[in-house]
Amino acid sequence: MESDKNILLKEFAPQLNSTGPWGYAWISFLLAVICLGIVAFFFQVLRGHEVTGMRDNVVWGIYIVNFIFFMGISYAGALISGTLHLFRSSWRKPIIRMAEFITIISLLIGPCFILLCIGRLDKLPYLAIFGRIQSPITWDVIAISTDIFGCLIFLYLAILRDLATLRDDDIIKLSKWRKKLYKILALGYTGTPEQQLRLNRATDVMAAMIIAIAIIVYSVLAWIFSVTLQPGWHSTIFGPYFVIAAVYSGSAVLILSIWLFRKIYHLENYITKKHFVSVGVIMLVLAAFYGYFTFSDYLTKWYGSEKNDELLIRLLFNEYYWYFIISNYIGVLLPLIVVGIPKLRTITNITITSVVVIIALWLNRYLIVVPTLESPYLPIQDSRPEWLNYGATWIEWSLTAAGIAVFSLLFTLASKFIPIVPISGFHHDLEDKKEGISA
Amino acid sequence: MKKHISPYRISLVLLFSLVFVPDSFSEQTTDSVTVAETRLSLNYVCNANDSVTLSATLSVKRDITIKYLENASLFFYTSDGLNKRLAGQAKTDSEGNSKITISLSNLTGDQEDIIHYTVEFRATGIYPAATAEFNAKPASLKQSFIMEDSLRVLRISATEKSTTGKEIPVPQVTVNIYIPRLFSLLKIGEITLDDLGVGTMEFPKELIGDSLGNLTVISKIEEHDRFGTVQVMNSINWGIPKHYIYAEGPSRELWTPIAPLWMIITLVILLVGVWAHYIYAIYELVMIKRHNKKREAISPTV
Numbered sequence: 035m036e037s038d039k040n041i042l043l044k045e046f047a048p049q050l051n052s053t054g055p056w057g058y059a060w061i062s063f064l065l066a067v068i069c070l071g072i073v074a075f076f077f078q079v080l081r082g083h084e085v086t087g088m089r090d091n092v093v094w095g096i097y098i099v100n101f102i103f104f105m106g107i108s109y110a111g112a113l114i115s116g117t118l119h120l121f122r123s124s125w126r127k128p129i130i131r132m133a134e135f136i137t138i139i140s141l142l143i144g145p146c147f148i149l150l151c152i153g154r155l156d157k158l159p160y161l162a163i164f165g166r167i168q169s170p171i172t173w174d175v176i177a178i179s180t181d182i183f184g185c186l187i188f189l190y191l192a193i194l195r196d197l198a199t200l201r202d203d204d205i206i207k208l209s210k211w212r213k214k215l216y217k218i219l220a221l222g223y224t225g226t227p228e229q230q231l232r233l234n235r236a237t238d239v240m241a242a243m244i245i246a247i248a249i250i251v252y253s254v255l256a257w258i259f260s261v262t263l264q265p266g267w268h269s270t271i272f273g274p275y276f277v278i279a280a281v282y283s284g285s286a287v288l289i290l291s292i293w294l295f296r297k298i299y300h301l302e303n304y305i306t307k308k309h310f311v312s313v314g315v316i317m318l319v320l321a322a323f324y325g326y327f328t329f330s331d332y333l334t335k336w337y338g339s340e341k342n343d344e345l346l347i348r349l350l351f352n353e354y355y356w357y358f359i360i361s362n363y364i365g366v367l368l369p370l371i372v373v374g375i376p377k378l379r380t381i382t383n384i385t386i387t388s389v390v391v392i393i394a395l396w397l398n399r400y401l402i403v404v405p406t407l408e409s410p411y412l413p414i415q416d417s418r419p420e421w422l423n424y425g426a427t428w429i430e431w432s433l434t435a436a437g438i439a440v441f442s443l444l445f446t447l448a449s450k451f452i453p454i455v456p457i458s459g460f461h462h463d464l465e466d467k468k469e470g471i472s473a
Numbered sequence: 474m475k476k477h478i479s480p481y482r483i484s485l486v487l488l489f490s491l492v493f494v495p496d497s498f499s500e501q502t503t504d505s506v507t508v509a510e511t512r513l514s515l516n517y518v519c520n521a522n523d524s525v526t527l528s529a530t531l532s533v534k535r536d537i538t539i540k541y542l543e544n545a546s547l548f549f550y551t552s553d554g555l556n557k558r559l560a561g562q563a564k565t566d567s568e569g570n571s572k573i574t575i576s577l578s579n580l581t582g583d584q585e586d587i588i589h590y591t592v593e594f595r596a597t598g599i600y601p602a603a604t605a606e607f608n609a610k611p612a613s614l615k616q617s618f619i620m621e622d623s624l625r626v627l628r629i630s631a632t633e634k635s636t637t638g639k640e641i642p643v644p645q646v647t648v649n650i651y652i653p654r655l656f657s658l659l660k661i662g663e664i665t666l667d668d669l670g671v672g673t674m675e676f677p678k679e680l681i682g683d684s685l686g687n688l689t690v691i692s693k694i695e696e697h698d699r700f701g702t703v704q705v706m707n708s709i710n711w712g713i714p715k716h717y718i719y720a721e722g723p724s725r726e727l728w729t730p731i732a733p734l735w736m737i738i739t740l741v742i743l744l745v746g747v748w749a750h751y752i753y754a755i756y757e758l759v760m761i762k763r764h765n766k767k768r769e770a771i772s773p774t775v
Contacts, residue, residue, distance in 0.1 A: 081538070167732035167740060176740075180747055187754050194761075221758060222765025228759045236757035243750045250743070 036144045042457045043205050049286050049299050050200075050450060053209050057446075064443040068106030071436020073151070074429045083153050085429045089421035090414050092407040096426045097147045099399045100434055103283065104144035104441070105178075105255055106276070106395070109248035110284015111137030112185060114243040114316070119237065125312050128156075128304045128455045132190050132291045135454075136284065137244075139444045142180050150433060170258040184247050190219075194233060197465040252277050259402065265342035266335070266406040275327040282320035283395035287394050289313050289388035291445070293381065295454050307381055311373070314384045317391065318373040325366035328398075332362075345409045352403055352433040354414040365394025482595035512533045515592045515605035521572075522615055528572040529592040531565050533600055542600070549573050550591040554583035557591070579612050586610050586634065587699075609701035612643055614692050618636030618676070618709045625676040629664050629692050633700070641669025643700070646749055651691045652680060658691065670754075682712020 053061070065113075077085055088095045115133035118126035151159060166174040200208070223229055238430065256276035261266040269275075298307045299334040348356045372378045372387045404424050414421075419429040426434075475574055518526045527549050531542045542565055549560045555637070561569035568671035582588045587610045596602035610633060612718040627650065631643035647665050664672035682688045687708050694703040724735040 048528055084537070166730065167736055168727050176744070180744070184747065184751060187751060194758075221762040222769075223761055224765060224768070226764065226768070232757045232761050232764075236754040239750055239755050243747065247747060319621065412568070 038121040039376075040087050040203075041454075042455075043199070043203055044389055050453065051206050053450065060235065061446065062441040064446070066444070067439035068436050071439070074432035074436070076148070078429055078433075079155075082468060085158055085427060087425045087427050088151075088425075090417055091410070091421045092404060092424035094407060094432050095424055096400065097150045097364060098403055099396065100437055101144050101147040101151075102255065102276075102399045102403075103396050104140040104147065104437070106280030106399075107284040107287045108137050108140035108144060108181075109277070110133075110184075110281040111140065111288070112181075112188075112244040112248040113281050114284060114288060114313075116188070116241040116248070118247075119192075119241040121255065122317050123312075125309055128279070128301070129288065129292050129309055129313065131192070131452070131456050132194050133284075133288055135286060135290060135445055135448050138182075138185050139310065139441055139448065141178075141185055143441050146179055147178065147433075148195060148436060150272050152437065170254065170261055173254045177247075177254045181244075181251045184240065184244050188237070188244050191237045191240055192456070193452050194223055195225070196452055196456055198225065199457050226245065228377050229461055247275055249343055252280050263339075263411065265411065266347045266402065269335075271327060271331055275331060278320060278323045278327055279395060279398060281421055282317065282324045283392060285313055285320055286344050286388035286391035286395070289317065290392065293385040293388075295449065299449075301455060307379075310381045310384045311379055312374040313388075314369070314379065315387065317369050317384075321366050321369040321391070325362075325370075328366070329361050342411055346405055349405045349409055350361060350401060354401060357401055360390075361394045361397040361401055364397065365391055394395065403412045489513065502717055509600060511594060511600045511603040512539075513543075513592060513594050513603035513605040515607045517607045517609055517701040519577075519609065519611055519613070519701060521615065523577045523608075523611075524574050524610070525577060525590075526572060526574045527560075527590055527592065527607075529565075529568060529605065530607045531569045531571075531594055532604070537757075541567070542567075543567045543569065545569075545594060545597075546759060549575075549592045550593070551575070552589040552591065553581045554589060556585075562588075580611075582610065602768065606617065610699055612694070612700040612703045613640075614703050614705040616690060616692055616705050618690075618707075618711065619673075620727075622686055622688065625678070627664075627672050627676045627692075628671065628673045629666065630672075631666055631670045631703070632717040639681065642668075643694075644668045644670050646694050646697060646700075648672065649695055650674065650692050651693065653689055653691070664692075674732070676711055681710045681715050682710070684717065686710050686712045686714040688712040705744075708747065710771050760773070 086095060086097075094458070111133045114138060115130050118130055118133070149155065149158070161171070161175060165175070167173075197216050198220040200206070201213065201220045253273035256272040260269050260272035262268065268332065292305055292309060292313070295301060331346065336347055368387050368390050372383050408423060492750050497675070505562070511531070514530045514534075516528045516530075520526060520530075527548070529547050531545055531547065533540050533542055545565045546562060547565060548562050552558065553559045560575045561573040563573050564570045564632050587608050590607045592605050594600075594603045612631060612633040615629075615630045615632075619626045619628055626665050629648050629650075631646060632640040633643050633647065635641050644666060647663060649660060650662040650664065651660050653659075656668050661677055662674045664674050666672040678752045680688055689706060692702060696701055696702060721730070723731055725731050727733070
């Protein structure tokens with residue numbers, strides 16, 4: 035009789051050792067989008083930032099929006115995977131690997147958008163040479179690099195058992211180099227009680243650590259804005275507001291990811307409606323918190339009636355009316371309605387809601403960055419009327435598309451190297467399922 | 474098999490189409506790269522000491538890129554409408570700017586006393602010639618600092634010279650009042666002159682001057698249709714003296730090179746706390762590997 039691990043491995047074999055024609059088409063498409071991004075990047079390097087929509091007034095555009103967005107979903111992945119691990123949630127197993135992948139991949143892409151904001155990349159080393167601890171930019175560099183290292187360790191600990199399974203397995207025909215790589219990376223893990231104990235201890239410690247780091251790092255990112263005297267930014271609640279918004283957007287990206295992988299890899303037996311509803315409920319709670327923070331932030335600004343805050347709110351309710359409605363009304367209410375009403379809780383509805391939430395949260399970051407820079411406290415010296423308003427150029431959109439393409443490509447490649455559903459942790463559930471315990 | 478070919482084709486088509494999209498952009502640029510347009514602008518400021526400062530900026534526009542020309546010779550001329558006279562020559566700096574100051578005493582205007590100023594850049598092998606002109610009638614501003622009871626009052630008067638050489642008032646013009654700050658001019662007021670060409674304003678009390686309280690006050694008629702820019706600049710001891718505080722030792726503030734101690738301690742605690750946990754996790758990984766080696770040493774067949 036075949037072991038449960040072998041059954042699972044057989045199921046995952048086509049994903050790991052072969053790529054179908056549609057897979058190649060998908061990868062080629064992503065590479066083409068990345069090529070377009072590279073061309074746009076060269077245009078920007080050769081001609082400078084004048085090819086972007088950023089000017090003296092609005093010095094940050096969609097690059098910084100993308101940076102905040104990617105960092106947000108990264109921290110959300112860390113928080114969700116860390117929390118689910120620590121609470122030993124039984125339903126977490128099929129989706130926790132995706133949360134871990136989201137964490138590390140978006141954490142690698144996010145900072146690249148910051149580099150695109152820098153006009154003189156040749157002066158980047160000065161940040162390390164002349165960096166001052168008082169600067170929030172320095173905090174951010176330290177925090178992000180620490181976070182990347184921590185998330186890599188956590189991901190490695192989480193995949194170690196599967197690496198050992200793939201090393202020992204003879205069912206899937208893998209190339210020699212891959213077998214060799216799995217052997218090196220598995221660190222001789224055979225699942226002895228002592229090894230299991232050590233691995234569990236290290237994973238628990240790192241799960242707790244990445245939750246703490248994710249909160250600190252995303253707060254640091256929020257402080258870059260909130261310590262700046264700009265209308266709309268100088269707010270004490272920006273730290274927790276950013277953290278909540280990050281986890282909220284991350285939960286939506288997680289739902290979209292599990293829907294895509296469920297469809298592509300035919301994981302209907304492992305990823306069920308229960309998983310969508312569970313993550314959907316997390317999204318619902320976060321939607322309520324996000325709505326509360328948003329309302330609290332804008333209410334205090336509106337009631338304070340400070341001249342520039344009033345100007346900003348007027349801008350949000352006029353020029354950015356639809357952005358504001360989608361971001362702060364539809365983005366809050368839709369998950370509350372769809373997940374809150376049991377009849378509406380279908381896989382398709384929850385997934386569509388998650389897409390709307392992703393768009394809403396991207397727009398939320400846009401509304402935090404751009405309208406504020408369009409309404410500064412002091413007029414900018416020697417400014418021109420055409421510089422007062424921001425509009426992204428094809429260069430910026432191409433690089434944004436390239437960022438999403440890199441994210442999708444790395445996610446695809448990662449799923450070809452490590453099973454997207456953790457085999458080692460899941461085979462126990464399979465045993466339960468056989469006995470009819472599992473849902 | 475045939476069924477499998479189409480996705481490959483689709484991917485190839487997508488790849489090629491997207492990769493060659495940028496070519497359309499480069500075509501637009503290569504066509505226009507050979508065309509250069511020389512741009513010359515002339516700025517005029519009439520000073521209170523019967524002189525005018527002419528400053529010109531020379532740039533070259535190629536496609537959408539603007540480049541400032543350095544070390545180019547610019548020729549400044551004045552004219553009474555009939556006779557053109559060379560007033561001076563100056564070379565441009567790295568930002569394409571060049572400036573000369575000429576005395577008004579030797580200049581004559583046309584029938585309406587308007588003097589015509591011209592700046593010329595003569596064509597070189599690479600760049601085409603360019604000229605810029607400006608016409609203005611000389612005028613002058615005068616600042617008076619008056620104490621009225623306990624109030625400090627700034628009085629401005631503006632005059633222009635008639636054809637007979639007589640000074641006549643300039644009525645109903647707006648004069649902006651500035652003081653220079655670190656990066657730019659800070660506007661502190663605006664005076665509209667009456668029919669006698671005179672206007673006053675109460676001078677602010679809270680402006681910070683130098684260590685002696687000296688302030689430089691600049692009054693300007695800006696970009697007037699007839700007079701161009703006219704300015705006067707004086708110093709007055711009406712500011713609050715700035716007191717420099719020198720710390721005995723190196724201070725630890727938000728803006729000093731050395732960070733506050735609490736900040737360093739917080740950062741160290743956070744980083745040590747985090748990295749200690751990382752090291753612990755790595756230690757456990759090392760022990761997992763060692764444990765396997767030990768097992769292999771005891772029973773090599775395992």
